[in-house]
Amino acid sequence: xxxxxxxxxxxxxxxxxxxxxxxxxxxxxxxxxxxxxxxxxxxxxxxxxxxxxxxxxxxxxxxxxxxxxxxxxxxxxxxxxxxxxxxxxxxxxxxxxxxxxxxxxxxxxxxxxxxxxxxxxxxxxxxxxxxxxxxxxxxxxxxxxxxxxxxxxxxxxxxxxxxxxxxxxxxxxxxxxxxxxxxxxxxxxxxxxxxxxxxxxxxxxxxxxxxxxxxxxxxxxxxxxxxxxxxxxxxxxxxxxxxxxxxxxxxxxxxxxxxxxxxxxxxxxxxxxxxxxxxxxxxxxxxxxxxxxxxxxxxxxxxxxxxxxxxxxxxxxxxxxxxxxxxxxxxxxxxxxxxxxxxxxxxxxxxxxxxxxxxxxxxxxxxxxxxxxxxxxxxxxxxxxxxxxxxx
Amino acid sequence: xxxxxxxxxxxxxxxxxxxxxxxxxxxxxxxxxxxxxxxxxxxxxxxxxxxxxxxxxxxxxxxx
Numbered sequence: 001x002x003x004x005x006x007x008x009x010x011x012x013x014x015x016x017x018x019x020x021x022x023x024x025x026x027x028x029x030x031x032x033x034x035x036x037x038x039x040x041x042x043x044x045x046x047x048x049x050x051x052x053x054x055x056x057x058x059x060x061x062x063x064x065x066x067x068x069x070x071x072x073x074x075x076x077x078x079x080x081x082x083x084x085x086x087x088x089x090x091x092x093x094x095x096x097x098x099x100x101x102x103x104x105x106x107x108x109x110x111x112x113x114x115x116x117x118x119x120x121x122x123x124x125x126x127x128x129x130x131x132x133x134x135x136x137x138x139x140x141x142x143x144x145x146x147x148x149x150x151x152x153x154x155x156x157x158x159x160x161x162x163x164x165x166x167x168x169x170x171x172x173x174x175x176x177x178x179x180x181x182x183x184x185x186x187x188x189x190x191x192x193x194x195x196x197x198x199x200x201x202x203x204x205x206x207x208x209x210x211x212x213x214x215x216x217x218x219x220x221x222x223x224x225x226x227x228x229x230x231x232x233x234x235x236x237x238x239x240x241x242x243x244x245x246x247x248x249x250x251x252x253x254x255x256x257x258x259x260x261x262x263x264x265x266x267x268x269x270x271x272x273x274x275x276x277x278x279x280x281x282x283x284x285x286x287x288x289x290x291x292x293x294x295x296x297x298x299x300x301x302x303x304x305x306x307x308x309x310x311x312x313x314x315x316x317x318x319x320x321x322x323x324x325x326x327x328x329x330x331x332x333x334x335x336x337x338x339x340x341x342x343x344x345x346x347x348x349x350x351x352x353x354x355x356x357x358x359x360x361x362x363x364x365x366x367x368x369x370x371x372x373x374x375x376x377x378x379x380x381x382x383x384x385x386x387x388x389x390x391x392x
Numbered sequence: 393x394x395x396x397x398x399x400x401x402x403x404x405x406x407x408x409x410x411x412x413x414x415x416x417x418x419x420x421x422x423x424x425x426x427x428x429x430x431x432x433x434x435x436x437x438x439x440x441x442x443x444x445x446x447x448x449x450x451x452x453x454x455x456x
Binding site: 108109111112113114335337338340 | 404405406407410411412419421422423424442445446448449450
């Protein structure tokens with residue numbers, strides 16, 4: 001590992017050409033006392049948190065904020081991951097309690113266990129159709145494009161009431177938003193297009209409500225139309241590439257460990273093992289606070305690394321082994337605290353239906369290239385695969 | 393046997409308790425936690441303790 005000798009800073013983020021994940025540096029960070037000070041490409045410094053207990057502590061401490069308008073909030077690049085609710089009304093992941101509460105309250109009825117279970121037949125139909133299309137094309141596919149992105153895209157679109165004909169547009173725009181190599185201009189433009197589209201959709205639904213989340217939230221009256229557009233955009237982006245990455249990585253891991261195909265316990269372990277949203281939870285201290293024996297001053301940025309926490313041997317024995325027979329309960333792949341992923345039970349459902357569909361209907365499914373040639377995403381905020389060539 | 397109480401003011405409706413301990417916890421129509429069995433024993437008690445540990449809002453208390 002290289003460090004900036006002059007300042008003793010670790011450069012961040014970690015970039016590598018291939019597996020493994022999480023970055024091997026995390027294990028060394030966990031062994032250091034206190035927290036690790038790192039330099040972002042912008043030159044800003046942040047505290048990295050890699051131990052499970054301390055990641056949970058950071059994510060539940062009221063002296064630590066999710067609001068990017070606070071001085072010192074980490075900015076890996078100008079816009080990555082964190083518009084504020086001032087920029088985009090309704091962007092509630094960037095709000096702290098009590099401002100955050102109203103949004104969560106409006107949305108949780110849409111994501112209860114019962115509601116998500118009731119979506120199973122619809123998700124099965126989407127998965128089946130995606131597999132039909134793959135099979136109709138021949139004996140090979142690029143699974144990311146043909147399946148992993150398609151399924152969550154259709155699921156979230158149908159949840160929101162977005163017409164299916166517009167889903168290519170959404171895939172393209174959200175990809176621009178979550179790729180670190182996009183320029184700020186590209187990102188701004190994509191975000192503008194999406195907001196404009198959603199605003200149009202809200203206007204249409206205000207006149208002709210449907211059986212969808214946007215229409216119900218509008219009827220509930222807890223949110224303004226402007227906030228509703230921010231919320232819709234957030235759900236769309238949040239539910240899209242994260243799920244796609246989980247599905248693709250899971251296919252690779254399950255194919256390597258075939259005995260776990262069709263085992264219910266595998267989902268939780270896959271979530272822990274891959275921890276795709278490692279860099280999503282950015283925070284800033286708004287008061288002086290001690291974390292793991294480290295004094296963090298008000299105005300200093302904090303990055304709780306969920307992949308670090310989920311591979312902490314204090315919490316999970318042999319963390320780098322994929323082992324569904326362990327109880328992976330307690331992982332923080334969906335974050336922790338009031339911002340824990342609202343759609344987590346939908347993600348679990350989508351993964352479950354996706355694997356049952358793929359491995360059930362295509363028993364000969366295999367990765368078509370040597371594993372070391374797979375292109376992992378280390379250039380984005382989310383960990384995943386750029387492409388996954390498969391055959392059967 | 394252990395007595396279970398929940399702080400509905402803290403609950404964020406993540407439903408992790410419902411998944412971990414379905415005999416002890418449920419969600420109301422608004423998505424907030426409700427307690428089905430406030431005095432679980434055996435497996436249900438163990439499950440309730442797991443739920444307390446994973447609740448992201450730390451809204452569950454197990455009184456020993």
